[in-house]
Amino acid sequence: MTVLPTAGTYAARMTRSALDDDAFEHEFTRRLHAINQRVTPRRRALLGALRSFNKPVAIAELRTQLPGEALSSLYRNLEVLMRAGVVERIVTSGDFARFELAEVVAEHPHHVICEQCGAIEDIDAPHALEDVLHDTVAQVSTTSAFTITGHRLDLLGLCPACQAVQPSAVAIADTSASIISK
Numbered sequence: 001m002t003v004l005p006t007a008g009t010y011a012a013r014m015t016r017s018a019l020d021d022d023a024f025e026h027e028f029t030r031r032l033h034a035i036n037q038r039v040t041p042r043r044r045a046l047l048g049a050l051r052s053f054n055k056p057v058a059i060a061e062l063r064t065q066l067p068g069e070a071l072s073s074l075y076r077n078l079e080v081l082m083r084a085g086v087v088e089r090i091v092t093s094g095d096f097a098r099f100e101l102a103e104v105v106a107e108h109p110h111h112v113i114c115e116q117c118g119a120i121e122d123i124d125a126p127h128a129l130e131d132v133l134h135d136t137v138a139q140v141s142t143t144s145a146f147t148i149t150g151h152r153l154d155l156l157g158l159c160p161a162c163q164a165v166q167p168s169a170v171a172i173a174d175t176s177a178s179i180i181s182k
């Protein structure tokens, strides 16, 4: 017998909005305890910093909010928070991985990513898009053996800085399109 995923769980994840301070504290505490880890002042400060940025940040950026924090301890704490499921590591085409709060303790994130340098920002997805994705998941759930637990959607492009140093990018794209069409 095939056990289909419950659509309700997925819908709840999709409509989750930002948690207030108490709910945020409660959720990360619960998740740390679930993996036998404590809420330490440094971990709380790290989560607070990630929350204040409200976008994926590289380690160097993160450290500007955490004066006196040793790099080794920062990495160790990020590792624990990722295991607890409250922080996610995002890898782009850039040199540095970036970190942000996981969906369970933050808003549902979609990103725009620069293909050149890996710069990344959160974007607000229109409700209509979420509706389409929701329908797609319902459909896929009936044909796939996977239990669908979420989705990711990132848009790719060139950030303003990379556009400035590569003004011919659009022209190049046009040329290749015309070659292909021949």
Ligand SMILES: [Zn+2]
Pocket (backbone or CB within 6 Å): 114, 115, 116, 117, 118, 119, 158, 159, 160, 161, 162, 163
């Ligand atoms: Zn860029």
Ligand SMILES: [Zn+2]
Pocket (backbone or CB within 6 Å): 108, 109, 110, 125, 130, 133, 151, 153
């Ligand atoms: Zn979405």
